Amino acid sequence: MKRWMAILTLALGTLLALLALGAAPPILAQDGHEGDSGDADLAPLRGAAVYAEFCQACHGPQGEALGTGAAFAAIDAAALAGGGARQAILEGAGSADSGAAMPPYGDVLSGAQVDDLLAYLGTWTTGETPPLPEPNIGPLPESVEGFAGDPAAGAAVYARFCAGCHGASGAGRGAPAFPKLAGEAAQIASVARQGHESPFMPAFGAAQGGPLSDAQLTDLEAYLATWAQNETSQEPDDSRGYSLLIVVAGAVAILLLGVTYMARVVVKEEA
Ligand code: HEC
Numbered sequence: 001m002k003r004w005m006a007i008l009t010l011a012l013g014t015l016l017a018l019l020a021l022g023a024a025p026p027i028l029a030q031d032g033h034e035g036d037s038g039d040a041d042l043a044p045l046r047g048a049a050v051y052a053e054f055c056q057a058c059h060g061p062q063g064e065a066l067g068t069g070a071a072f073a074a075i076d077a078a079a080l081a082g083g084g085a086r087q088a089i090l091e092g093a094g095s096a097d098s099g100a101a102m103p104p105y106g107d108v109l110s111g112a113q114v115d116d117l118l119a120y121l122g123t124w125t126t127g128e129t130p131p132l133p134e135p136n137i138g139p140l141p142e143s144v145e146g147f148a149g150d151p152a153a154g155a156a157v158y159a160r161f162c163a164g165c166h167g168a169s170g171a172g173r174g175a176p177a178f179p180k181l182a183g184e185a186a187q188i189a190s191v192a193r194q195g196h197e198s199p200f201m202p203a204f205g206a207a208q209g210g211p212l213s214d215a216q217l218t219d220l221e222a223y224l225a226t227w228a229q230n231e232t233s234q235e236p237d238d239s240r241g242y243s244l245l246i247v248v249a250g251a252v253a254i255l256l257l258g259v260t261y262m263a264r265v266v267v268k269e270e271a
Pocket residue numbers: 051054055056057058059070071072073075079080082084085088089093094095100101102103105117164200201202
């Protein structure tokens with residue numbers, strides 16, 4: 001092998017590496033939710049996703065009252081027209097005395113997410129309301145030994161009614177209003193049914209004035225049992241964009257190292 005071939009290999013490798021890096025940013029941009037450079041037409045759609053994750057647990061798919069409990073209040077058109085919605089979202093609403101209150105979302109949602117959310121709420125009065133996205137549920141076992149419920153159905157219950165405050169995998173979003181979950185599946189499902197003394201954690205059981213039937217709570221319990229069986233499922237998976245970038249950068253680094261090594265061997269052999 002000639003020296004020029006080694007140099008050519010190096011140059012080609014560098015070119016490939018640069019191409020790979022060039023392909024990476026769109027992956028991030030596509031998955032990113034930050035910044036106000038987003039298309040304004042898409043704001044209600046993005047807002048629907050925020051609403052589905054954080055708000056439908058208490059206010060129902062379209063602001064209708066879900067249960068008889070005070071926490072499951074309707075959002076009426078008057079409240080939206082009055083302009084108090086932004087303040088309610090940032091600072092919370094209702095009173096702790098009534099035993100049911102809305103937590104403040106100021107530290108949990110970005111300014112851009114609140115704008116998107118308000119754009120979505122605005123569509124309730126225009127009649128151009130986009131559908132709420134379905135939760136993204138990963139592969140789950142068909143059943144869990146010792147539990148009667150359906151884990152996949154339970155995952156959907158968790159995504160709609162619990163993830164907004166306790167995080168997609170129970171890691172929480174920052175105490176005190178958004179605490180981490182711990183303990184046995186049966187114990188967690190029982191708190192979900194009965195509620196907690198905190199005004200931000202209402203009783204979700206239908207018999208207690210909440211939206212969840214016994215069957216849904218049984219499914220929820222089976223889903224929570226899969227957490228104990230598979231600890232890795234508790235890993236948060238919302239950093240997909242970043243991890244992809246890391247994979248690309250890692251591949252590029254290995255490629256560069258390999259090419260450099262080969263070039264050096266070739267040059268040495270010649271000498
Ligand atoms: C724990 C249940 C709960 C969750 C979750 C929740 N809210 Fe509320 N929300 C309430 C309660 C309780 C009230 C007060 C109702 C009342 O005072 O009659 C309220 C009131 C409101 C109001 C009316 C405020 C006013 O001016 O009267 C709006 C708008 C609202 N919520 C929007 C949201 C949005 C948007 C989200 C998601 C980011 C959300 N809520 C999440 C329970 C909740």
